[in-house]
Amino acid sequence: MAVREIISNFKLFIEYQKIFLKSAIEYRANFLLSTFFMFLNDVIWLFFWYLLYYKLGDINGWVFQDLIYIYVFATISFGIAGYFFGNHKEIAELVVKGKLDFYLTLPKKDLTHILISKNSWFDLGDLLFGILLLIFMVSVTKVPLILLMIIPGVLILIGFGILVGSLSFYLQSSESFGSTLYESLISISLYPGSIFTGATKFITLFILPAGFITAVPVQLLHSFDLTWFILLFLFSIALFLLAIYVFYKGLKRYESGNLLYVRM
Amino acid sequence: MKKENKTIISIKGLKKTFKTKVTKPGMSGIFRNIFSPDYKYIKAVDNISLDIKKGELVSFIGPNGAGKSTTLKMLSGILFPDSGKIKILGKDPSKKRKELSYDIGTIFGQKPQLWFHLPPIDSFNLFAKIYDIDQTIYKERLDNLINLFEISDIINQPVRKLSLGQRMRCEFVLALLHNPKILFLDEPTIGMDIIVKKTMRELIKKINEKEKTTIILTSHDIGDIENISTRLVIINHGEIVYDGDFKNIKQKYLSKKLLKITTEDKIDEKDFKDLTVIKKSKYYIEFEIETHKFPLKKVIDFLFTKYKITDIGINEMPIEDVIEEIYRDQR
Amino acid sequence: MSSQLNKYLSISFINIKESLTYIWDIIFGKVIFIALIIFVFANLWTVVFASKGEVIPGFTLAMMVWYLVFGEAIITSIGRFVKEVGDDIKSGEIANYLTKPYNYIVYKMFVSFGKGLINFTLILIFGGLVAYLMVGGVEISLISIPFLLIVALLAMLLNLVIASVISLFAFWIEDASSLNYIYSKFTFIFGGMIVPLEVYPPLVEKIASFLPFSYSAYHPSKLALIFSFESFFKVFLVQIAWISFFIIILIFFYKYIIKKVSVNGG
Structure with missing residues (x-):
């Protein structure tokens, strides 16, 4: 039963990918431009860090190569989460504008269907950038471990996106606050983890869990520690499950765009 | 006992209230909103009961905000009722929403489901996967519907290039692909001119007669249902004002x-x-x-x-x- | 001329009022995010200063962080100007504006300017608060404040004029907002919004400080921290020169596009 469901969801996933590909071909100029600009954006930022490290040598022990690792983890997990599960950033909008109706009237599992039914071209640029970095700037021996530790990153991004998006079930007009939290997560994950110490480090791990997307994996790459490795997976899975729980709990309060704002 | 079998949808004492925040004006209003928001309660559906039999074509008519769409959304399991009972094919939509989705097709007039930039055939293929329709059954079903709605020459053109009437035909095919027993049409005629409305009426009649589908449709315009609906339910302020034969209303008032x-x-x-x-x-x-x-x-x-x-x-x-x-x- | 200016200023004023009604949305959206970036860099410079001391001679830890506060306040305040103009051009909405008794692009610039002033103030308050709590304050002489405001306003204007030129590219390429994305990154990094250009290698520093972007970020922010009338006049004059230069380009571009729009009907 469960296997059959996974297969049928996978078939649907493939069907959506076909549709996305057709849309990209239909609007190829826009598609190429969006992908290219995101790629260029990543290049510019990495160049900034190159310049900064050129001056400083290291930042609290982390060197430029560590920042390359940061970008590998960040861009590939942004890319996978954003391109293949694009709707994890749009939950609030779906809730507020009553766009969940579509998914609720259809037989597939709501959240699964929501996640796989949107892609973002920008994030494809991220993904390509990350893959090129991985190929040209990282030694081959590290690749398997890196790929393995991208999985928790993707889970955290999707889980966190669902979590802040689900705020909209409970609070009216929390849309912009939720997306600010998500943007903050993305931003913090792009800095060298060594700059966060003490209480701030705790916050970047357990409140805005950016540390688990990049800093912890980079640390593990240097000196493997089984406890942190296990914690990385446990935390990301726990966050993901919590997000699913909160979403379905919130769904019971869904009002299908019937929120009327009455101005007095 | 026999009569029980014929009833496909039963609604008893359905109620739904929406709570909305009242936005106060000005800067001080913003502060007051954060710390002590005022709420306003709006009774969208207030004690609605009715039974619908297999093969019936029922029209919910009423002004905007009367509670027609809210009722329909509770029937499809999108919204949870505050109180009251709904049974569709013996199941409660708020509990068995996914199971029921195989038996229900929906068209929301304001929310087209076709992919705008792609040909309709791509949307059809996608829905076949969403409903897990077996490929051979799907091909046969699609052929039938393509013939029934006469869309064979447009299924490969991007939706944005189709006329409103053509799009509507394709929306119907999309909603009927999984061969639903029941079809919900929420404000299907919104934004349409007289000619497209006429096409729409013909399509609805066709589905009801040829596919034996039970249909509930909502509209704020009683003129929309001339010649198609046998049973009319007029809803106002969340309550049923009239439930009966369209002919009676026509004779008595129209x-x-x-x-x-x-x-x-x-x-x-x-x-x-x-x-x-x-x-x-x-x-x-x-x-x-x-x-x-x-x-x-x-x-x-x-x-x-x-x-x-x-x-x-x-x-x-x-x-x-x-x-x-x-x-x-x-x- | 003065009645013309009055008309546009009243447009800015209306937008200031409108922004004030959405003030919590602005704070919870944009301002908190920028305060967070300032917090992150305050952390970064704190650990760097702890191990290496001054990175640029004469720049203390507090100055490094406050430099970013000023840069963010000037640069990020203009908001989604390019996207809005780009959308108007793409949707053909621009044709409607052309019938109105004002110049479309000037109108849009004053709209952004009005909103921008609110953002500027809020970022300065909240970003400044974060900086103060993390690394303490910096000294700014009272006499310099009016001159700094002039330079800050011109910096915002320069940023806006360049953004206007870029937004008109929407006429040729589908999505000008991604172009703007890259432009803003240029200002962040080579305009010296994030770090003083002295941090970069000498060649990069020289080129970047000559480019127009640095006159909307690096030069004004540095002036705020190290004020002298000599550098004020220098920055002021170059800003005026760059603004004039881009306004000429803008007029040229705009006239060309208007001609096309009225021929094609948008």
Whole structure:
């Protein structure tokens, strides 16, 4: 039963990918431009860090190569989460504008269907950038471990996106606050983890869990520690499950765009 | 027992209230909103009960915000009722939403489901996967629907290049792909001109007759359901105002005509003593007739033989007045 | 001329008022995010200063962080100007504006300017608060404040004029907002919004400080921290020169596009 469901969801996933590909071909100029600009954006930022490290040598022990690792983890997990599960950033909008109706009237599992039914071209640029970095700037021996530790990153991004998006079930007009939290997560994950110490480090791990997307994996790459490795997976899975729980709990309060704002 | 089997949808004492925040104006209002928001409660659906039998075509008619769409959304399991019971094919949609989705098709007039930039066939293929329809069954079903709705020459053109009527046909095919027993149409005619509305009526009738699908549709315009609906449910302020045969309403309220006559001769009051006279002067009279009691032809023939008529106007009763009259009759 | 200016200023004023009604949305959206970035860099410079001391001679830890506060306040305040203009061009909405008794692009610039002033103030308050709590304050002489405001306003204007030129590219390429994305990154990094250009290698520093972007970020922010009338006049004059230069380009571009729009009907 469960296997059959996974297969049928996978078939649907493939069907959506076909549709996305057709849309990209239909609007190829826009598609190429969006992908290219995101790629260029990543290049510019990495160049900034190159310049900064050129001056400083290291930042609290982390060197430029560590920042390359940061970008590998960040861009590939942004890319996978954003391109293949694009709707994890749009939950609030779906809730507020009553766009969940579509998914609720259809037989597939709501959240699964929501996640796989949107892609973002920008994030494809991220993904390509990350893959090129991985190929040209990282030694081959590290690749398997890196790929393995991208999985928790993707889970955290999707889980966190669902979590802040689900705020909209409970609070009216929390849309912009939720997306600010998500943007903050993305931003913090792009800095060298060594700059966060003490209480701030705790916050970047357990409140805005950016540390688990990049800093912890980079640390593990240097000196493997089984406890942190296990914690990385446990935390990301726990966050993901919590997000699913909160979403379905919130769904019971869904009002299908019937929120009327009455101005007095 | 036999009657039980025939009832496909049963609704009992359905209620739904929405809580909304009242936005206060100005800067101080913003602060007050954060710390002590005011709420306003709006009863969207207030104690609605009805049964729908297999193969019926039911129209929910009422003004905007009357609760038609909210009822429909509770029937599809999108919204949870505050109280009351719904059974569709013996199942509660708030608990068995996913199971029921295989038996229900939906079209929301304001939310097209076709992919705008791609040909309809891509959306059809996607929905086949969403409903896990077996490939051979899907091909057969799609062929049937393509023939039924005459869309074979447009399924490979991007939706954005299709006319509104063509898009509508494709939306119907999309909603019917999984062969649903029940079809919900929420404001399907919104934003349509008379010609597309006519196409729409024909499509709905076709589905109901050929596919034996039970259909519930909502509209704020009673004119939309002329010639298609047998059963009419008028909803206002979340309550059912009328539930019954469309013909009755048509005879009782829509069959009333408003006549305005100007004559050269003096009007004799006795001729109009059985009718509802609205306005009268020496050479002018405005009155209502019920065409099933006094056929229009007879009335006019009589008037023309007796009076020298210089001007005559025959008007339908406005729809808003119909609801008001139903209220008046109930009181 | 003065009645013209009055008309546009009243447009800015209306937008200031409108922004004030959405003030919590602005704070919870944009301002908190920028305060967070300032917090992150305060962390970064704190650990760097702890191990290496001054990175640029004469720039203390507090100055490094406050430099970013000023840069963010000037640069990020203009908001989604390019996207809005780009959308108007793409949707053909621009044709409607052309019939109105004002110049479309000037109108849009004053709209952004009005909103921008609110953002500027809020970022300065909240970003400044974060900086103060993390690394303490910096000294700014009272006499310099009016001159700094002039330079800050011109910096915002320069940023806006360049953004206007870029937004008109929407006429040729589908999505000008991604172009703007890259432009803003240029200002962040080579305009010296994030770090003083002295941090970069000498060649990069020289080129970047010559480019127009640095006159909307690096030069004004540095002036705020190290004020002298000599550098004020220098920055002021170059800003005026760059603004004039881009306005000429803008007029040229705009006239060309208007001609096309009225021929094609948008």
